[in-house]
Amino acid sequence: MRNVKLLWGIIVILTGVGLVLFRIAITQPPASVPDASGTSGEESRVVGRIGDKVITSEMVRQKVYSKYGLDVLNQMIDHLAIQLEADDRGLRVDSKEIQSELERMQQGYGSEEEFYKSMKEQVGMTKEELQEDVYFKLLVEKAATADIVVGENEISDYIKENPDEFADTEQLHLQFILNETLEQANRTYELATQGNDFSTLARERSLDINTASEGGDLGWVEENDPFVSPNILKAAKELQIGQIGQPVQAETGYAVVKLIDRKDDRKSNPEAIRESVRKQLALQKAPPIKEYTQELRKKWQAALVDVDHEFGPSPSPAAAGQ
Template sequence: MWQTKRLGKPIVLLALTWALAAEAGCTAKPALTAEPSGTEPIPSGSMSGAPGGAGDTVAIVGETRITRQQLLNALLGSYGEQTLRMMMLRLAVQKEAQSAGISITEASLDRELRKASEGYQSLEDFYDARRQQLGMTPDDVREDLLYKLQLEALAIRGVEVTDAEVDQYMSDHPEEFAPKEELKLSHIVVERQKDAAHLVDLLAQGEDFAELAAANSQDADTAADGGSLGWVETDDPFVAPELLAAAAKLEIGEAAGPIRTDAGYEVVLVEGRRGSGEQDGQANREAAKREYALSVSPPLSEVEQTLLDKYDAKVLDGALQY
């Protein structure tokens, strides 16, 4: 389980503020130069200056202004050390991963995202929780998971794991590696309910689902492939829960609709169903092997510090020492 401490919404804001300040050329004055602790009255015309400067006003309260530099100083004073360390760690891990030839695939990221979002009703609910709790965008979430996977891959390189150890680990963690039912699905997405109902009628008359999907579906990613969603688990957060609930009640070869989802109105076809004995056991074994290797490797915090030491990472601003 990912245990790295998240630094919270202010950290995301601080990183953004740094970027804005750098783009605006706010480098003439050190970020931690002392400013008067109070605020200043708004001089005539102060709101009309060039945006992005260290002295431009970012907020007003009555006749008092808060400048960009004051905001930067407050954020740096509260979160600067933690944010700087996080940035340094990400650079060190990225450099080491590149040096070691470690590449994280999109498929691996997707699997990790599915795992991270377990317990949420949908992937959008998971993203929304991260946005509200931590100020993270979906891209931020994927970057966070990429860092996690790179760091873990670095931590376990060189760790030898036997088949017997994998077997024992899977036996000790049945809830984690118990196989789930999967459905092979295709769908058609349209805007109006009556259009979906018409498609169901056409299917009942013997029309081909793939041809109808190619001609009518608004899901550009699947329409060209006959609407195919491939094999999905019955609780897959990437698929609308309403669609999965409807598909779970169908037999192989049956279609149903209209089904109201966030995408519009859908028609779903169940093309296959497989249970515990037919799942990809090798994928489970690889996951168990990684988890066991992590359990016997040094703590990730030690790996992070080792990488900072290896790349001679130094904080040059004394006020940002951690």
């Protein structure tokens, strides 16, 4: 569902957008701009005008630097503290682990290309920047759980108590059009089955603001996705690929559903399941990652130097590093 597809984007926005903007600001090369006498100076070039006022690239850089610089500095210190601790403990994250985590994050997207395109469009992060973000996420988790022991019985009990979490499921790639009344939905179904393009109909007729502009595309959803109407899922599972179903009642109207594709999501690798549960239980026993990172800063004697002069008044000690 679109909500699921945007989840990672939202997380990245909260944790990474400042870094992206900061990089843009500090890497934008300065160019000359005419000074008051009409000659060419060396400060920066004009990037905006309004009336007799101008905005220069240097003004933009300074604004971004002052707004996000301290956040970026804290993030850099966090990363260095994590790396120092990992090196001290002999912990490593290899490329296979990073790729596996990225593949997990891509669930709900039609393809790897769609995922990276979405991340670039939504938050301006490249594939390399995402890989770096994932690297430090996995590394701090390893460090935080390095001394935590999870017994085999704990793992077995968890799997036994949560069978649905590890059951093989079917994934469905769906489009849908939401109408207010059954009469409207019947008309939509009639138009769709008469050869009209489903995506165009969705843009013209669907009331769902999250998907209408994208042709009603819900993306890949699990057959028991809690964010999708059970009636929609039930109808979709009975369709053949490419088939359009008759209107079904949804929570806020009536939906016409089209099944684009289907695939099995198999979770039956016992070894992988146990390792995933081991990590999950270890993280539950570990201190919160934010608190753990703060402890690493203290251990490795991190310090913010002259931040008032560089970035303006610094936050309270409790807020530093958040």
